[in-house]
Amino acid sequence: MIRFALFDYIPQRFLYRATFEEIDLHRRILDFKDAKPYATRWAAKEIGYALSDMDLSDTYIVCIPACCKRTHDRRYKEFTKMVCEWCGAKNGFDFIHVFGHRQKAHIDHVYELADNADEFIHVDSQLKGKNIIVIDDIVTTGKTATAFIDRMISAGANVKMAFFLAKTKYFKRYNN
Secondary structure, X not given: OEEEEEEEEOOHHHHHXXXXXXXXXXXXXXXXXXXXXXXXXXXXXXXXHHHOOOOOOOEEEEEOOOOEHHHHHHHHHHHHHHHHHHHXXXXXXXXXXXXXXXXXXXHHOOOHHHHHHHHHEEEOHHHOOOEEEEEEEEEOOOHXXXXXXXXXXXXXXXXXXXXXXXXXXXXXXXXX
């Protein structure tokens, strides 16, 4: 399975080393996570355009669930629709059901989805045997993505690719 990220995401603690463009990208990604309409359109266009050269007519786009249903719906409902319009894939948003509330892994460093995926998400049986591309905003360790992909596979889906808006970039610290 292919895993791909479009951009590098620089965490807050390293922004002092960032260029203007990297700071702008950081803000756009955080605005996307906050479901701001301009950032949703921007992210959908970037990912949709990147996928548009592929024949995805038999592929569903599914987003890795956010920490709760409300956040998942706000962040991904329109986004998934726009990505599918850009690249010609089928919208799999309605086939993933988020319930409960889990901690935000990037803040708490607790990977509840990785440990207990069945407690937070339900994958509709209509995705069984279907080709899937999973999308998420930022990948850092990959634990959440791997857990969700494993959950999709155990539900019978054929996950072809994991696509991320950005991957976390770290800087080496040198002792002088």
